[in-house]
Amino acid sequence: MSNSKIWKGNSTFILAAAGSAVGLGNIWKFPYMVGSNGGSAFVIVYLFCILIIGLPVMASEIIIGKYGRKSPINSLKKISIDFQLNKGWKYLGVLGAFAGVLILSYYSVFAGIAFSYVFNIFPSGLENPSKYSTNYFSSFAASPLKLILWHSIFIIFTCFIVGYGVVKGIGRSVSFLMPIFFIFIIMIAIYSSLIGDIDSTLFFLFNPNFSALTPQVIVSAMGQAFFSLSIGMGAIMAYGAYIPENQLIGKTVLSIILLDTFVALIAGIAIFPIVFSNSDLMINAGPSLIFETLPVAFYSLPFGNIFSVLFFVLLSIAALSSSISLLEPFTAWMEEKFKTERRIIVCILGLLIWVIGLGSIFSFNIGQEIKFFGFNFLEGLDYLTNNIMLPMGGFFIALLTGWVLPKSFLIKYLNIKKSLFKPLYFSLRYISIGAILLIFLYSAFL
C-alpha cells in the first residue's frame, strides 16, 4: 500500500475513527433514545454493550482491515483465501457496504437539518422561545422541499470528501476539528447544568430503574452501541486498512471507545437539564429533541446566536466525519473492482443514496402514515440497519476472529499483554457472541 494511503501518525487514525464514531449518533440520537427508552435502564445496557460487545468487535474490525489493507469486502476475501476459509466471508463485507449506504440515506437527512440550523437565528424578544422552537421544527419537517435541499447539500459535501480520498480528504481536517468539538460540547454541558435542572438529569440518566427494562429497550441499546461506535458494517475496518504498521491496536480501540462514550454522556448532560426545566419541551420528543432544545439554551445565553452558529457548524462537521466513513467501504470496493475514478463512483453512489433518502424525508410529512409492519419508511430503515444489520455484522466479525481464524493471528495482530489478551479473547468468543445472540433471540420473541 502506498504511503499516501496510510494515516500520518498514530493520532490521525484515532481521530479519524473517533471522527467516524462521534457524530449525530452521540449528540442527536443518544439523548433522544435515552429520553424515549426510560432513561437510566437504557444507559446501563448501552454502557454494558459498549464494553462487552463494542470493544472486541472494534478491535477485530481494525485487525482485519490492517491485515487486508483493502476495502472490507476484499480484505475479507484475502483473509478467506490466505487462511483457506469458506469464500462466503466476503459477503460480510457486502452486507456492511449496503448497510452503510442505507444508513447514509437517512443520516444525511438529519445532518442536513443540523446544517440548516447554522442559519436558524431566532428573532430577539421572543416571549416563549421553547414554543417558537418546537413550531419552527414542525414547520421545517412539514416541508419536503426544504428537507430535500439540505439533504442534497449534505450528500454533495460527503461525496466531495470521499471522492477526494479519505486519507487526504479527512486526515488533516479531523486533527484540529475534533478537539475543538470536544471542548465546545463540554462548555455547553457546563452551561446547561448551571441554567437547567441538573439534579433531575443525573437522576434520570444514572439512577438505576430496572422497571423500564423491556426487551425493546435492550435491543435498542445494543443497536445504538453499534451505531454509535460505527461497528458492524466495515467503516472501522475500511479505516483500519490505512493504519500505520506499528500502531498499537489495544490502546487505540480504548481511546476511541472512551471518546465516543464520553461525548454521548456529555451530550445528555448538555440537553436534559434544559428539557427538565422547561415544560414546553418533551423528554420523549424523539428525533426532534436536540433541534427543539438546544436553540432554546442558546437563546438564553449571552452572545447565544454566535454560540448557536458555532455549535451547529461543529455538529455538521462531526456528522460529515461520520458520513464519509459510511460511504467509504462501498466506494473503496468499487474502486478496486472497476478500477474507476473515485469521483465517478461517488457520483453514482451519491445519487442512489439521495433517492433512498427521499423515502425518509417523506416519512416526516406526506408519507408519515404509509406504514409496513407498524413502521414508516424512516423507522423501518432505522430498525433494519441498527437493530438487525449492524449487530448481525458484529456477530459474524466476532465469529471470524474468535472462532474461525487461528488464535495466533489475533495474538500477532492485537499485540497486547497476555494478561489483557486473555479476558479480551474470552469476551470475544463467548460474551460478545452470546450477548448478541441472546438479544436477537429475545427480540424475536418480543
Ligand code: PFF
Ligand atoms: N457513529 C456515527 C454516529 O454516531 O453518528 C454513525 C455511523 C457512522 C454509524 C459510521 C455507522 C458507521 F459505520
